[in-house]
Amino acid sequence: MGSIYSFADFVDMIRRRIRCILIVAVLGSLLSLWYAFYQPRIYSSSEVIQITRPKITGELAKSTVDGSSARRMQLIQQRMMARGTILEVVEELGLFRDQPGLRDSEIVPIMRNSVSITGTAAAREGYADDGSISVLTITARMPSAEEAQAVAREFSRRTIELSVATRIEQARETLVFFTEKEAALTRDISELAKEIADFRHENAVTLPGAVEMRGAEITAINESLLALSGEEIELRTLADDAAATQREAYALRVQQEYEVRRETLLAQRQLLEDRRSALEASLELTPEVDRRLTSYDLKMEQMQSELQLITERRADAEVGFRLETARQGERLTVLEPAPLPDFAVGSGRKSTVMKGALLSIALGIVAAFLLDLKTPALRSSAQMKRETGLTPVVAIPVLDTRPPAGRRRFFARQARATKAPAKS
Numbered sequence: 001m002g003s004i005y006s007f008a009d010f011v012d013m014i015r016r017r018i019r020c021i022l023i024v025a026v027l028g029s030l031l032s033l034w035y036a037f038y039q040p041r042i043y044s045s046s047e048v049i050q051i052t053r054p055k056i057t058g059e060l061a062k063s064t065v066d067g068s069s070a071r072r073m074q075l076i077q078q079r080m081m082a083r084g085t086i087l088e089v090v091e092e093l094g095l096f097r098d099q100p101g102l103r104d105s106e107i108v109p110i111m112r113n114s115v116s117i118t119g120t121a122a123a124r125e126g127y128a129d130d131g132s133i134s135v136l137t138i139t140a141r142m143p144s145a146e147e148a149q150a151v152a153r154e155f156s157r158r159t160i161e162l163s164v165a166t167r168i169e170q171a172r173e174t175l176v177f178f179t180e181k182e183a184a185l186t187r188d189i190s191e192l193a194k195e196i197a198d199f200r201h202e203n204a205v206t207l208p209g210a211v212e213m214r215g216a217e218i219t220a221i222n223e224s225l226l227a228l229s230g231e232e233i234e235l236r237t238l239a240d241d242a243a244a245t246q247r248e249a250y251a252l253r254v255q256q257e258y259e260v261r262r263e264t265l266l267a268q269r270q271l272l273e274d275r276r277s278a279l280e281a282s283l284e285l286t287p288e289v290d291r292r293l294t295s296y297d298l299k300m301e302q303m304q305s306e307l308q309l310i311t312e313r314r315a316d317a318e319v320g321f322r323l324e325t326a327r328q329g330e331r332l333t334v335l336e337p338a339p340l341p342d343f344a345v346g347s348g349r350k351s352t353v354m355k356g357a358l359l360s361i362a363l364g365i366v367a368a369f370l371l372d373l374k375t376p377a378l379r380s381s382a383q384m385k386r387e388t389g390l391t392p393v394v395a396i397p398v399l400d401t402r403p404p405a406g407r408r409r410f411f412a413r414q415a416r417a418t419k420a421p422a423k424s
Contacts, residue, residue, distance in 0.1 A: 017368030024364035032356020044345045045148040047156040047338035049136040086111045145341045152338035160332045171321040178314035185307040221276045
């Protein structure tokens with residue numbers, strides 16, 4: 001059963017268990033003092049980096065580095081917290097030299113817990129969140145102020161250099177990709193043009209520009225044949241008229257001239273008709289040859305369209321690469337350098353001792369209460385009446401018949417003095 005039902009009972013318990021409370025309070029305070037004395041001091045230093053927008057707007061010269069700044073900063077943070085990068089920083093700054101027994105597997109998690117990289121989102125434009133970051137804060141927590149400042153500045157410098165190198169490398173890879181693609185397409189178009197020329201030569205196919213020329217030549221041959229026919233008819237008419245109206249000798253001479261001229265006209269006609277037949281044969285294509293030529297033309301048109309698109313993108317990639325190399329794109333600049341901290345972070349040694357002392361007193365009171373619960377007793381008439389409902393008639397107080405502490409020590413010395421001669 002409990003023994004504390006009022007403030008008077010609590011004060012009575014404190015009076016009775018004051019020794020236990022003091023022992024626990026003193027031990028706890030000593031333990032707090034030892035913990036505060038040996039607790040290492042931690043200094044914190046932060047460097048602020050501002051992410052500035054490109055100097056030239058995207059409408060005039062678009063950068064080839066896509067993605068939000070938050071995603072790029074996340075990738076940079078992952079590379080900065082890589083094992084190799086952390087060990088390089090530790091080796092360069094000479095950290096943990098006072099602890100030669102630390103292994104690399106122990107140093108890496110310590111540094112990851114000591115360094116933090118946080119970003120502050122930029123103000124939104126409208127209701128859409130584009131994932132832009134305006135400020136990047138690098139905080140280092142180290143045992144000394146100089147180390148905290150050096151680590152924060154080193155990680156800041158590496159972050160800026162890595163951001164610049166990453167953007168230039170991405171722009172260079174984009175430019176190299178489109179340049180190689182353009183060269184490959186140009187080579188493929190040249191090979192296709194050679195293949196088409198070989199195919200036309202093998203199948204005696206005229207070039208597209210020669211078709212019109214040969215068509216015009218065929219038209220001219222037809223006109224010449226028509227003129228030869230007209231001349232032959234005219235000569236025939238003259239010969240018939242001479243035979244009908246003129247003397248026989250004259251008519252015979254006209255007929256002989258007609259025959260000679262007719263043979264010449266027939267020879268010319270034959271030459272023109274052979275030429276026309278050859279031209280018409282060269283213009284005639286088989287269905288398979290026509291199909292192959294159409295396929296070649298479509299493929300050539302597609303490749304030329306793709307080459308035009310790749311050329312435009314290659315030009316854009318070249319502009320983006322020049323922007324990055326000239327530092328005209330998105331940049332990281334130090335807005336607030338990491339200062340040398342003046343005080344250690346945390347609650348401090350005095351505050352730790354005071355908190356430990358208060359906690360020790362509270363634990364002492366709890367221990368006293370537990371002791372009262374372990375040995376319950378009715379120590380006053382009020383407790384008896386509350387617990388049993390009976391009112392005691394007489395309350396006998398506790399009488400301590402032992403002499404005071406000083407007198408007890410005096411009698412003890414006298415007893416030891418009287419026993420000593422008796423033994424001798």
